[in-house]
Amino acid sequence: MRRPVLAFLADQQRWEAWRAPVLAALAERGIKAELRFGAETPEEVDYILYAPTAARVDFSTFTRARAVLNLWAGVEGIVTDPSLTQPLCRMVDTSLVTGMVEYVTGHVLRHHLGMDRHVLGQDGIWRGREVPPLAADRSVGVLGLGELGAACAGALASLGFRVTGWSRRCRSLAGITCLDGTAGLDALVSQAEILVLLLPLTPATEGLIEAGVLARARPGVVLINPGRGGLIEDSALIAALDEGRVGHATLDAFREEPLPPEHPFWHHSKVTVTPHIAAATRPETAARVLAENIRRGEAGEPFLHLVDRAAGY
Numbered sequence: 001m002r003r004p005v006l007a008f009l010a011d012q013q014r015w016e017a018w019r020a021p022v023l024a025a026l027a028e029r030g031i032k033a034e035l036r037f038g039a040e041t042p043e044e045v046d047y048i049l050y051a052p053t054a055a056r057v058d059f060s061t062f063t064r065a066r067a068v069l070n071l072w073a074g075v076e077g078i079v080t081d082p083s084l085t086q087p088l089c090r091m092v093d094t095s096l097v098t099g100m101v102e103y104v105t106g107h108v109l110r111h112h113l114g115m116d117r118h119v120l121g122q123d124g125i126w127r128g129r130e131v132p133p134l135a136a137d138r139s140v141g142v143l144g145l146g147e148l149g150a151a152c153a154g155a156l157a158s159l160g161f162r163v164t165g166w167s168r169r170c171r172s173l174a175g176i177t178c179l180d181g182t183a184g185l186d187a188l189v190s191q192a193e194i195l196v197l198l199l200p201l202t203p204a205t206e207g208l209i210e211a212g213v214l215a216r217a218r219p220g221v222v223l224i225n226p227g228r229g230g231l232i233e234d235s236a237l238i239a240a241l242d243e244g245r246v247g248h249a250t251l252d253a254f255r256e257e258p259l260p261p262e263h264p265f266w267h268h269s270k271v272t273v274t275p276h277i278a279a280a281t282r283p284e285t286a287a288r289v290l291a292e293n294i295r296r297g298e299a300g301e302p303f304l305h306l307v308d309r310a311a312g313y
Contacts, residue, residue: 003032004298007039007062010051010071018071021283022049025291033294047294048086052077059083066297069290072281073148074228075307076201088307089293093286097151100198100279103226104152105159107250107272108194111222112138112161116248135160139218141192143185143208144199144227145171145178146313148279152198164188168204189217194224201228202312211236220247226278229254234265241270252278 008015008022015037026033039045042061048068050057052075059068060083067087070078075090110116113132138161142153145167157163157175164177166188171178179188189195195217199205209223209232223246225232234255240246250272251265257276265271293303307313 004046007045021287025287095285103278149198197225200313214240226252
């Protein structure tokens, strides 16, 4: 029986990090496969393990490939590729979700408690104590209620925050006020004191956080973006920060990465930059997701986490 051939399309550093976990995950499921770095003979490949940072790929040359398995949650760099005709699966992994929940709850609590004023610039002066409200008195908005957004919204609600979520499609989540549509977006941004962006990047969400939305936001809102850099119009956000309409922005994703040293975000006193660390894909656990989809492909079962090409995610 022919062993399926897997092509790992990413850079050398990722290959070294992923090779052993992928082979171990395949062995756990009793799958005997050939794992290759690159694809010198694409016509022999059955499954493509793909990182969005890989060089431009002509997927039409992979004539027998049954699926493209994305190593990351985001698929905006590949979903519109006209040469891609194979099923595309995004990465949904428990460790990725857990990492995102930890990042979001950590930074929401940081801003909720006003920790920066105590941690940064201590000067020996015992100032008046500004007691923060309890979580039940703080409004948090989460834009995007997919796998990551729903998990973060639920974690924040469990801490007692008043959480409102928004998505393009109507959702229902226990303990979360769920809104959708243009009116729902306006209602959420007008009341949220802390706004978390966890939407996928699609033509419908590109530049969603622009001057008009920021003008309708609650004065002094804190913006946390561990989602996609393209959700924000950078110049509009900087203007809102300068004018005091946005109190602070904690940003983990950017239109250009790494963020260039000359970018204004680096030098703005009301911006915190983190280097796209909110929800890193961890090979040890994510490799099991890849192996499960390969098992399903070999067994003729439906793939997990198939991307809706029309929706873009």
